[in-house]
Each structure stands twice: as structure tokens, then as C-alpha cells.
Amino acid sequence: MQATSDRTRQHRGRCNHLAGEAAEHSVAMAYDRRGCATAARRWRGQSGEIDLIVRDGDTxxxxxxxxxxxxxxxxxxxxxxxxxxxxxxxxEYVAGEPTGQLTRMRFDVGLVDSVGAVRIVPNAFGGW
Structure with a gap:
């Protein structure tokens, strides 16, 4: 019984992982259509991971x-x-940029619904 439960959990985890990757790809393509260049996907620093980093002009x-x-x-x-x-x-990421902490930055959230539609919420952390 335990082996079946473990396989089910592993399958569910794999499906969630693949769904997350597909959502990230869809959001990256939405930014690409807006003329933004992908700088990194799943960038990891000491403080944690950032799903997607794009360049929108000088931001x-x-x-x-x-x-x-x-x-x-x-x-x-x-x-x-x-x-x-x-x-x-x-x-951490901008520490490697030429202008360091003076780099223009924005924090967006890319939302994906059950049918794969994408909605970008620009400057999502601005109100916090």
C-alpha cells in the first residue's frame, strides 16, 4: 500500500513540476511578444529563486x-x-549589473489560469 502512495505522490509532484514549467514558458512567451528579452529562468541566489527575469528596455x-x-x-x-x-x-542579481543597486527594477506577477491564459500584473509588489 505504501509503494502505491509513494508512486502517486511522485506522479503528482512530477505533474505539478511540469505544469509549473509550462506556466513559466507561457509567461516568458508573453513577455517576448511585448519585446522583452529573457535574461534568466529559475535564477537562484542565496536568498532564493526567481522564476523569470526579463529586460524591458533599461529595466x-x-x-x-x-x-x-x-x-x-x-x-x-x-x-x-x-x-x-x-x-x-x-x-543579489542586480549586484552583478553595471549600475548595481541603481539598476531600474520592477516586480511583476505572471498569472496563468486553468486553460493556459496569461495575465501579467505589472509592479505587483508596489503596494506592499
């Missing part, structure tokens, strides 16, 4: 991607704790 955009049944459910999954972690990781 670096750090994107958290969330997928759920609806845009509202996906948006509700972004927590303050995550936002803080992403901001710390972004500071």
Missing part, C-alpha cells in the same frame, strides 16, 4: 509565476513572505 523585471484554476486564485497564492524573498534575491 530589469523580476517575475513570480503562479498557476491556478483562475487568475484570482493564482494571485492569492503570492504571499508577502515570497515577495520579500524575491526582493532579496533581486538585490
Amino acid at each position: 530589469i523585471v523580476f517575475v513570480e509565476v503562479k498557476k491556478s484554476r483562475s487568475f484570482a486564485q493564482a494571485a492569492a497564492r503570492v504571499t508577502r513572505r515570497q515577495a520579500d524573498r524575491i526582493c532579496r534575491a533581486a538585490m
Whole structure:
């Protein structure tokens, strides 16, 4: 019985991982259509991982991607704790940029619903 439960859990974990990768790809393509260049996917620093980093002109955009049944459910999954972690990781990333901490930055959230539609929420952390 335990082996079946482990296989089910592994299968569910693999499906979730692949769905997350597909959502990140869809959001990256949405930015690409807007003329933004992908700088990094799943960038990892000491403070944590950033799902997607794109360049929008002279601005670096750090994107958290969330997928759920609806845009509202996906948006509700972004927590303050995550936002803080992403901001710390972004500071690590821009340390390698020519203008360092003076680099223009924005924090967006890319939402993906159950049918694969994408909605970008620009400057999503601006109100926090």
C-alpha cells in the first residue's frame, strides 16, 4: 500500500513540476511578444529563486509565476513572505549589473489560469 502512495505522490509532484514549467514558458512567451528579452529562468541566489527575469528596455523585471484554476486564485497564492524573498534575491542579481543597486527594477506577477491564459500584473509588489 505504501509503494502505491509513494508512486502517486511522485506522479503528482512530477505533474505539478511540469505544469509549473509550462506556466513559466507561457509567461516568458508573453513577455517576448511585448519585446522583452529573457535574461534568466529559475535564477537562484542565496536568498532564493526567481522564476523569470526579463529586460524591458533599461529595466530589469523580476517575475513570480503562479498557476491556478483562475487568475484570482493564482494571485492569492503570492504571499508577502515570497515577495520579500524575491526582493532579496533581486538585490543579489542586480549586484552583478553595471549600475548595481541603481539598476531600474520592477516586480511583476505572471498569472496563468486553468486553460493556459496569461495575465501579467505589472509592479505587483508596489503596494506592499
